Amino acid sequence: MSMPFYVAPEQVMKDRADYARKGIARGRSLVGLRFADGILVCAENPSNTLRKISEIYDRIAFAGVGRYNEFDQLRIAGVRHADLKGYSFSREDVDARGLANSYAGILGQIFTHEMKPLEVEILVAEVGVEPAGDQLFHLLYDGTVLDEHDFSVLGGDAEAISERMSAAFADGLDLGRALATAVAALSGPDRTLSAAELEVALLERGSGRRFRRLDDATVAQLLGPDAAGEDDGGEPVAAVSGGDVAAGRGVAGATARTQPGDEPAPAPDGGAGDEPSDEPSDGAGDDAVPDDDAD
Known part of the structure; x- marks a missing residue:
């Protein structure tokens, strides 16, 4: 009888971590940050049907990157956990810290004991009565919890985006x-990025219902008159770019209108359909279930 091959536990954990990171890197990134009136979560998501940002409970929001079906299951589990705890005890007992700890247990258990780890990173955000009470918890694929203070970045290009945010x-x-x-x-x-390519939601302090989504028209208005992708006369215009805000221009001045007769700005090399994030992963069931970035 032949002996089974031995694989060191360290190698098993490394392989699982590499597998999860590759899956997450295919997802489009998102940013959660504090602002004067609460917490803003902004994700690159051109889909009109699949949502990366959702409400969990009153003051708590959820966002995820990676495989959509996997982080949506976590969202549903979080809603049930919050509802049960709020019904059994008190609504004030439901908080982002407890929910993040619950998610950490689920992610850590799957990463350690299952054949395939979850290819997800999630954000749990809670708006406080005062700005000091705002909380951002970033959870990794292995159950690690990062307590962020000012902003949190999830997704494959997180390092570069974090530098620009800082x-x-x-x-x-x-x-x-x-x-x-x-x-x-x-x-x-x-x-x-134009308004149509973004998914934006808020946790607002002091409003009746704290979680609120922003539609494309509102996003375009906030970013400036050119952010919607065309002007009032239907002429193509430039959307918001990273260099505009970095250069210190105002919100309304962060975009530049093209003159009539000008050619529209070409799409960047490797458009949304060519990004590595749109390619299916090698995991089981990939043919049936799209990644979140294919939304």
């Missing part, structure tokens, strides 16, 4: 400036 972020930003900062960090200096 350079542009400031306390007390209003909504328009916070959104422009997030979009500039997501787009980078070499490409542009």
Whole structure:
């Protein structure tokens, strides 16, 4: 009888981590950040049907990158956990910290004991009564919890986006400036993002219902008159780019209108359909279930 091959536990964990990171890298990134009136979450998501940002419970929001079906299952589990705890005890007992710890247990258990880890990173955000009470918890594929303070970046290009956010972020930003900062960090200096390519939601302090989505028209208005992709006369215009906010221009001035007769700005090399994020992964069931970035 032949002996089974021995694989060191360290190698098994490394292989699982590499597998999860490759899957997450295919997903489009998102940014969560504090602003004067609450918390803003902005994701690159051209889909009109699949949502990367959702409400969990009153003051708590959820966002995810990676495989859509996997982080959506976590979202549903979080809603059930929050509802049960709020019903059994009190609504005030439901908080982002407890929910993040619950998610950490689920992610860590699957990463350690299952054949395939979850190819996801998730963000759990809670808006407080005062700005000091705002919380951002970034959870990795292996259950690691990162307690972020000013902003949190998830996705394959997180390091570069974090550098741009660090350079542009400031306390007390209003909504328009916070959104422009997030979009500039997501787009980078070499490409542009229009309102139709973004998914934006807020946790607002003091409003009746704290979670609120922003539609394309509102996003375009906040970013400036050119952010919608065309002007009032139907002429193509430039959307927000990372270099605009980095150069210190205002929100409304962060975009430049093309004159009638000018050629529209070409799409960046390797458009959305050519990005590595749109290619299916090698995991089981990939043919049936799309990644979140294919939304």
